[in-house]
Amino acid sequence: MEISTHNGSALFSCDESPNVLALQPLWDFVRRREDLIKSPFFPALFNFAIYTAFCLPFIALDLLSPWISVLRKYKIQPQTSPTPQMVVRCLAQSIYHHIVCIFPVTVAHWYWRPVSLPSIAPEVPALLLHFAACLLLFDFLYFLWHLLHHKVPWLYKNFHKVHHKHVSTFAVTTQYASVWELLWLGFFAVVGPMLLRCHPLTEMVFFVFNIWLSVEDHSGYDLPWSTHRLVPFGLYGGAPHHDLHHLKFKFNYAPYFTLGPVIWDSFSGCESNPSQGQPRLIF
Numbered sequence: 001m002e003i004s005t006h007n008g009s010a011l012f013s014c015d016e017s018p019n020v021l022a023l024q025p026l027w028d029f030v031r032r033r034e035d036l037i038k039s040p041f042f043p044a045l046f047n048f049a050i051y052t053a054f055c056l057p058f059i060a061l062d063l064l065s066p067w068i069s070v071l072r073k074y075k076i077q078p079q080t081s082p083t084p085q086m087v088v089r090c091l092a093q094s095i096y097h098h099i100v101c102i103f104p105v106t107v108a109h110w111y112w113r114p115v116s117l118p119s120i121a122p123e124v125p126a127l128l129l130h131f132a133a134c135l136l137l138f139d140f141l142y143f144l145w146h147l148l149h150h151k152v153p154w155l156y157k158n159f160h161k162v163h164h165k166h167v168s169t170f171a172v173t174t175q176y177a178s179v180w181e182l183l184w185l186g187f188f189a190v191v192g193p194m195l196l197r198c199h200p201l202t203e204m205v206f207f208v209f210n211i212w213l214s215v216e217d218h219s220g221y222d223l224p225w226s227t228h229r230l231v232p233f234g235l236y237g238g239a240p241h242h243d244l245h246h247l248k249f250k251f252n253y254a255p256y257f258t259l260g261p262v263i264w265d266s267f268s269g270c271e272s273n274p275s276q277g278q279p280r281l282i283f
Contacts, residue, residue, distance in 0.1 A: 027121035027201050037200075038115045043106035048098050050208055051175065052091075054215040058171035059087055061221060074221050076243045080168040090172035101179045105186065115200070122199035130199075134192035134206045135256070141188040143254040149181075150253065169218040169246050213256055217242040234258055 036042055062082050065071040072078045122130075149160040163177040175182065189210055193203040216227055219239050228238025237258045245252040 023121035040107045040110045044103040050211050055171040058219045077168040082170040090176045094175045127202045130202045137192040138188050139256045146253045169220050171219045174215050174218040
């Protein structure tokens with residue numbers, strides 16, 4: 001691939017990869033916000049803005065479902081609904097943690113690893129491959145962390161119990177957790193793109209989808225278009241998979257996928273429950 005300039009404009013040679021050209025307009029749009037993206041404030045603001053935007057539709061469903069019966073049939077636990085006070089409390093804790101925890105950590109990360117925006121977009125196959133690898137690595141790392149914090153009573157009581165306060169989950173319980181847990185979740189999210197040296201656009205796509213999947217996992221709704229219904233062969237558990245974990249505590253330690261835990265659990269004392277299609281703890 002060659003780039004030349006003519007009258008101050010960049011011209012791409014005719015052998016430019018179609019896979020790059022497919023994403024180049026999107027990447028050019030992102031790069032025009034370079035000053036914002038390179039700001040130390042951007043990571044925390046980006047995380048909170050995306051998280052809040054994904055939570056809002058589910059908050060609306062929670063507020064409307066007591067009055068609209070058709071919505072309740074999509075609730076995984078239809079007998080429960082969060083109160084406005086519960087939603088406000090979870091949001092307030094999320095704002096507090098973003099200010100006192102996530103923002104200082106992201107500023108330190110920004111200082112240690114300055115943002116660099118290449119001029120060329122990633123190729124589509126590379127983006128998809130790196131995205132899938134980052135998602136699988138996150139799922140595996142969090143599975144190990146999660147299992148450990150359930151098996152060791154001291155870790156559960158002091159760090160993970162906060163997240164299990166709500167047996168019936170709703171969207172804003174996604175980040176209702178201890179600072180310790182949020183820091184580890186952030187580490188698991190950034191370690192994959194760092195190790196794979198992902199393109200910044202790939203990182204952003206992964207972060208956005210990871211936030212969405214986390215929110216959907218905790219939404220408490222099994223909708224016709226939910227992600228687990230779109231992924232074939234039951235490989236992705238989605239909200240029903242994770243809701244069962246909050247309800248029973250000893251099921252489904254992996255956040256997203258269902259095939260991996262069947263393999264990984266064989267090393268940790270778990271087995272699949274054929275009657276429910278879910279991992280079951282046997283120790």
